[in-house]
Amino acid sequence: MEKLRYESPIINKVNAGMPDKFGMNVNTKPISYIDGVSVKDLLKDYGSPLFVLSEKTITETYNNSKRAFTSRYPKIQFAWSYKTNYLNAVCSLFHQLGSWAEVVSGFEYEKAIKNGIEGKHIIFNGPDKSKEDLIKASKNGSLIHIDHFDELYMLIEIADSIDETPKVAIRVNMDTGIFPQWDRFGFNYENGEAWNAINRIMISKKLNLVGLHCHIGTYMMSPSPYSVATKKLIDLALEIDHKYKHKIKYLDLGGGFASKNTLKGAYLPGTDTCPTFDDYADAITNVIINSQISPENLPTLILETGRALIDDAGYILGTVLANKRLASGRRATIIDIGVNMLFTSFWYEHEIFPAQQCSTQTEDTTIYGPLCMNIDVIRQAIQFPILQKGDNVVIKRIGAYNMTQWMQFITLRPKIILIDTESKAHIIRKNETNSVFENLEITPKYLKK
Amino acid sequence: MRLKKNIAISETGFIFNPSTGDSFTLNPIGIEILSFIENEKKYEEISDAILEKYDVDTITFEKNYYDFIQMLKNNHLLENE
Numbered sequence: 340m341e342k343l344r345y346e347s348p349i350i351n352k353v354n355a356g357m358p359d360k361f362g363m364n365v366n367t368k369p370i371s372y373i374d375g376v377s378v379k380d381l382l383k384d385y386g387s388p389l390f391v392l393s394e395k396t397i398t399e400t401y402n403n404s405k406r407a408f409t410s411r412y413p414k415i416q417f418a419w420s421y422k423t424n425y426l427n428a429v430c431s432l433f434h435q436l437g438s439w440a441e442v443v444s445g446f447e448y449e450k451a452i453k454n455g456i457e458g459k460h461i462i463f464n465g466p467d468k469s470k471e472d473l474i475k476a477s478k479n480g481s482l483i484h485i486d487h488f489d490e491l492y493m494l495i496e497i498a499d500s501i502d503e504t505p506k507v508a509i510r511v512n513m514d515t516g517i518f519p520q521w522d523r524f525g526f527n528y529e530n531g532e533a534w535n536a537i538n539r540i541m542i543s544k545k546l547n548l549v550g551l552h553c554h555i556g557t558y559m560m561s562p563s564p565y566s567v568a569t570k571k572l573i574d575l576a577l578e579i580d581h582k583y584k585h586k587i588k589y590l591d592l593g594g595g596f597a598s599k600n601t602l603k604g605a606y607l608p609g610t611d612t613c614p615t616f617d618d619y620a621d622a623i624t625n626v627i628i629n630s631q632i633s634p635e636n637l638p639t640l641i642l643e644t645g646r647a648l649i650d651d652a653g654y655i656l657g658t659v660l661a662n663k664r665l666a667s668g669r670r671a672t673i674i675d676i677g678v679n680m681l682f683t684s685f686w687y688e689h690e691i692f693p694a695q696q697c698s699t700q701t702e703d704t705t706i707y708g709p710l711c712m713n714i715d716v717i718r719q720a721i722q723f724p725i726l727q728k729g730d731n732v733v734i735k736r737i738g739a740y741n742m743t744q745w746m747q748f749i750t751l752r753p754k755i756i757l758i759d760t761e762s763k764a765h766i767i768r769k770n771e772t773n774s775v776f777e778n779l780e781i782t783p784k785y786l787k788k
Numbered sequence: 789m790r791l792k793k794n795i796a797i798s799e800t801g802f803i804f805n806p807s808t809g810d811s812f813t814l815n816p817i818g819i820e821i822l823s824f825i826e827n828e829k830k831y832e833e834i835s836d837a838i839l840e841k842y843d844v845d846t847i848t849f850e851k852n853y854y855d856f857i858q859m860l861k862n863n864h865l866l867e868n869e
Contacts, residue, residue, distance in 0.1 A: 348815065348818035
């Protein structure tokens, strides 16, 4: 006789309290396949834990966002935000789809060049650009977005010394009605610093002011601040035209579009509350089209959105290491995915799914990573089915920032796989080994045995 | 190991502890195990019955069984021995 499917015995206390009218879903339905590839096979072939990126999802998300903007405005250019995920395979895919590169350091600039992007299609942001970086970017005709006056004066000096006219924009920060207001990058609009910087650039005649840039915040849960920001950049562009008879070629609204993750403390899930690309596109393009800029002089609209384009395409697969009871009797499940590789678990209530068929019975569970550190918590509280040691889990929507902000801490970082549109898996980053780090260290002779 | 005498258990897996006012729910295998305990079966007998009926290995069941017993203790459903 065939035996019945087993599940752990569970006893759950019935807690009377305020009913939740929204009745949040409990994820007991497994994710066993990603783009037609078995999760178990991936873990068997490439080890656990394992990052997986879906080319299909990246392409679909990019095309969706492009459609949202190009159907509303004629001149759209995306620039891939390298810091969001600067794996060469990922950058190359975005470049193939038509994105320029948006970089914030000399390291990222070099990566963009090596990924085959022309200098004139690199946007160079950030507060830390060395003299050498600026010389290189000026000679390559890159779009240098000036962050502060020290950079502005250094660039004027460089322009003089190399006899080039660097193409520049200024980053403008402003009050768009949100809190916190990002004012640490760029020049402030309200206090006149932005206009002051523009005047210095125009009067110097050493720099070619081609654009205006802003990046108002991150994980923007409302599109309306983008309308305010667009209006303020347009006001500056019209002032420049009025005073200097100089036309701004592009407005760069930066990024900050939310993905569909749920922020910690949010009452409703991100899938229900985060704006769509159409919402953001509407908020931005309507303001430009309805402005005083004449139709023949409409600037190109550049978008540097990163998170919203790649978060959904990323998964991390892992394995249950152990189950235990905490002092309160609460269940704790330890998995081999820690905060060292899933940095975003500090911000998000990540969705975690079993990778195999399991009981629909759930228990309030804390999910810990494998690190011997108290901070290593992947989910503080989640209704989760009881998995056994060796069972697998899948965490969704982790494509943004984790593969750049991760850290080599206690354990080594795992492989990253890209599944192509024909369901073929490619290793796009090898796992680290001890020798990678040993090669970087030097122990003084007197300390060696 | 014995269940407290005043614990009320329904066939559908609903438990009520009149001393504390707490209610609990059990999944089907939890109901089975609790009924074994109610009938004062030993661990070996329970284990044999479960392993015979379900697709589970000895070690997994042993871990899950003692975890379940711990939860019964935590919830004050067992007699102090």
